[in-house]
Amino acid sequence: MRLDRLLWFLRFAKTRSAAQRWIAEGHIRRNGERVTRLDQPILVGDVLTLPFRSRVLPIEILALPARRGPAEEASACYRPLDAAGRAP
Template structure:
């Protein structure tokens, strides 16, 4: 399944053209690699990193949806990773500042 279609079916993007714009701007990552083409294939087991309004969400694709259905149906196709974790997904812990001692 194409990634732009998947983002629309999983209800992260309201329209497929919005998903294509996010991909074109380089905001989406698949398995740690920046997605640069809208027709890139997605399969179950892939990990997507999505920038949302106020956070970054990493999800693992469990199944490919067949349509843009209700939200509950869409949520059954993926699992959020690092939900509620103390460390940010992208950054990890901050490196120590220069001149400070490490414990």
Template sequence: MRIDKLLWFLRFAKTRGLAQKWVDEGHIRRNGNRVERTGQPTAVGDILTLPLRGGVLVIELLSLPARRGPAAEARECYRVLDGERNFAIAERSNEPPEGPEGEYRP
């Protein structure tokens, strides 16, 4: 399945044209490599990195959707990887983490 169609089917993009724009601008990564064309095929097991408003989302494709269905149906086709981490660099503290009594912990 084409990556632009996949992003639209999975409801990450409101329109297929918007998904194509993201790909053309180089915002999407598949298995760590920048996607350079909208017709790039995707397969089950691919890891996609998507920059969204709330931060970067990394997903693994569990299945390819047959249609643009309800959001619940779309969520069954992927799983979020590393969902507990905060990817926004601006929100990270520049100070090293401290252990008990102010000791530095690597």
């Protein structure tokens, strides 16, 4: 699954174009490496580091969503990690 679609499906971005802009800024990391392509493929087990205004959120992808569903459905597809890469 493309990273821009994943961010939109998981409700981290309000629109897909907003997700594309966020990726283009170059601050998102996949498995510790900077993402440079908008169509970066994401797999189950990948760890994404997402920068927000007030904090940085590392997440592990548990499942790839089939659609942009309700927030409960989206949050079941990932788990937040602490700075050391462990689930809190």
